[in-house]
Amino acid sequence: DIYYITGESRDVVQTSAFVERVIKRGFEVVYMIDPIDEYAVQQLKEFDGKNLVCVTKEGLELPEDEAEKKKMEEDKAKYEGLCKAMVDILDKKVEKVVVSSRMVSSPCCIVTSQYG
Numbered sequence: 355d356i357y358y359i360t361g362e363s364r365d366v367v368q369t370s371a372f373v374e375r376v377i378k379r380g381f382e383v384v385y386m387i388d389p390i391d392e393y394a395v396q397q398l399k400e401f402d403g404k405n406l407v408c409v410t411k412e413g414l415e416l417p418e419d420e421a422e423k424k425k426m427e428e429d430k431a432k433y434e435g436l437c438k439a440m441v442d443i444l445d446k447k448v449e450k451v452v453v454s455s456r457m458v459s460s461p462c463c464i465v466t467s468q469y470g
Contacts, residue, residue, distance in 0.1 A: 355407045358384040360392045371460035372409045378458050379416055383409060412465050414456060422455065429453050 357376050361367035367385045376383050386395065395406055407414065418426070430453045440451040449467070457463060 356384060356401060356404045357381055357407050357409050358386055358395060359409050360386040360395065363387055370410075371457060371463045374458035374460060375456050376409055376414075376416065381416070410466060412467050416455075418455070426453070426455050 359367045359370060359372055361370065364385055364387055367373070367383075367387060373383050386392070395408070398406060400406060433453045437451040437453065441448065444451070456465075
């Protein structure tokens with residue numbers, strides 16, 4: 355896979371919470387800061403046999419070992435009540451609230467759907 359993020363400047367995408375986990379795991383992220391880049395990657399789904407994966411979209415999956423998978427399942431169960439409460443409070447302002455391993459030092463992020 356080729357991981358990428360689009361944004362208005364290098365500083366913005368480089369400090370984005372979306373790239374934290376990907377970079378910490380040792381993957382590189384292509385910074386696309388040209389206005390045409392957003393349009394281009396919507397049309398181009400793969401390059402040289404590798405899928406283009408936007409780090410800001412829902413469904414980002416990085417390879418995990420068994421310990422990481424187990425911890426994620428425990429965290430999901432632990433915070434299930436909190437997630438439900440947040441959905442009730444935010445009502446129609448959000449589609450869903452989930453526990454994610456996407457963040458490293460940021461507390462949360464808003465993610466767009468895979469096709470939205």
